Amino acid sequence: MNVTLRGLTYLRPYLRLALGAFVSMLVVTAANLYAPQLVRQLIDNGIEAGSWNGILIATGGLLLVAIVRGLFSFTNVYWSETASQGIAYDLRNEIYTKLETLSFSYHDTHRTGQLMTRTTSDVEGVRNFYAQGLLQLISAVLTFIGSMIILFTTDWRLALASLTTIPVIIGLFVWLFSRMGPLFGTVQRNLGILNNILQESIAGVRVVKAFAAEPRELGRYTDQNEVLYNQNLSVIRMFSLGFPTVFLLANIGTLIVIWYGGNLVISEELSLGTLIAFNSYLAFLLQPIFQLGFLSQQLARADASGKRLFEVIDAENEIQSPAQPIPFAADAPAGVVFENVHFSYAGSEKEILHNISFEVLPGETIALVGATGSGKSSIVNLIPRFYEATDGKVLIDGIDVRDFEVNELRHRVGVALQSISLVSESIKDNIRYGKPEATDEEVIHAAKLAQAHDFIMEQPDRYETMLGEQGSGLSGGQRQRIAIARVLLVHPRILIFDDSMSAVDVETEHKLQEALEPYLDHHTAFIIAQRVSTLRSADKILVIDEGRVAAEGTHDELMHNSHLYAEIVHSQMDDD
DSSP: OHHHHHGGGGGGGGHHHHHHHHHHHHHHHHHHHHHHHHHHHIIIIIITTTOHHHHHHHHHHHHHHHHHHHHHHHHHHHHHHHHHHHHHHHHHHHHHHHHHHSOHHHHHTSOHHHHHHIIIIIHHHHHHIIIIIHHHHHHHHHHHHHHHHHHHHHOHHHHHHHTSSHHHHHHHHHHHHHHHHHHHHHHHHHHHHHHHHHHHHHHTHHHHHHTTOHHHHHHHHHHHHHHHHHHHHHHHHHHHHHHHHHHHHHHHHHHHHHHHHHHHHHTTSSOHHHHHHHHHHHHHHHHHHHHHHHHHHHHHHHHHHHHHHHHHHTOOOSOOOOSSOOOOOSSSOOOEEEEEEEEEOTTOOSEEEEEEEEEEOTTOEEEEEESTTSSHHHHHHTTTTSSOOSEEEEEETTEEGGGSOHHHHHHHEEEEESSOOOOSSBHHHHHTTTOTTOOHHHHHHHHHHTTOHHHHHTSTTGGGOBOOGGGTTSOHHHHHHHHHHHHHHTOOSEEEEESTTTTSOHHHHHHHHHHHHHHHTTSEEEEEOOOHHHHHTOSEEEEEETTEEEEEEOHHHHHHHOHHHHHHHHHHHHHO
């Protein structure tokens, strides 16, 4: 419940709309409570008295109440829905912003499908409650209190008789709500798992088809869909058990009022109009209880969704900018030093990097080589603070990377990864992703350096060619060259190529190296690669083995001094 109330803080920008909806709700509630009095007057002062004047006054009043109720019902719904859409808009923006700023370690431990569920289904669950559920809750409470007051002022004996079943009904709804909350939380979690399977299957559809794994994926999806189906059936069973019982108790209460009130009318202790009005107020007394029952479902869903949303909003980001960041020096090649660096991934006791120490001078090109899983990518990921070293320091120009403002650090460290992420926009927009204000000339220059210009000019609309999801329609090597051009365009002080030329053919790689050679003279570069041609061009090579620097030196030095490096080179040459 506290989570749901916390969501009220998001109403502040829409306070006028919320107040308008609240006032409209008060008018509608007052109109509903006044209508039975007009019915009583119609019967007692009009029909039974045989007075056309009484009938006209009462029916005119009922017509006016209907018009007022209809008008303010419209403003109630319109303003509350508008405010709730604003809340949903703000929540989606806040959660997306938080997800974009959270560290890699958070995304490593949370499934994409579940995060998507939180930004869509869970936001909608909270929005629905604030759209009408909250006002209906207030209206139900006010209607219940108003009906109680009118019932006791009309006839206290009949009021006490009508209340015989109310405590039992309220107790039943409390029991239902206590069971609903956990059930809806489980439903939302299982929906997140189902969405994650769907996201994985669609994103990896080529792998699925390559291995003819459609039956396996269908089985995974069907199994989880069945779990979600059974959870929803549990919710339905709970409602199917509770609400028929509630209606039975309500009907018993109505029978008590009709029987007891009928005797009072026969004995002329109560007028017929008052009994009919009293029965209407009894309906108003029961209606809020029914509303609360239905709202318990909405409230339980909103509470479960709110908890999941605020788990993301309140998640701590381990990568934080310092209170007083140190500015970068002039745009010149930067020196990089690792001092006794240790690193483990979040939630894992296994240490990936052990006491890594090395120095890279400004303007040097360093190649990292080693077996898969040796820790090469983990090393370069610490430079832009994608992850935080668990011990030791990473220094740029003698300054700890934790002393820089995070966004400025990442702007000065350009990273081209092996797994390319392209957006569904034009080739030009993909290249200038990190520098949206770049001119066409700058984009073309970066593309030429990355050996991407020629194949781009062969595309239907050249640089304006729209790409499909993740650059579908381009080869792996073409996507990698676009990613390299994207990095070169921002002119970072430090360049990191994390196996980003693995899909490029040997001839193109040779041209790329020749084009980049004068460019790299003015930048500090880290290159993760296996090809001998790439390794030879580096000023220094670090051999990484099981999270340690096993050897370092030039290609010729390592061929004589490092048995592990010689094995890697010879195996690569044998493959060629």
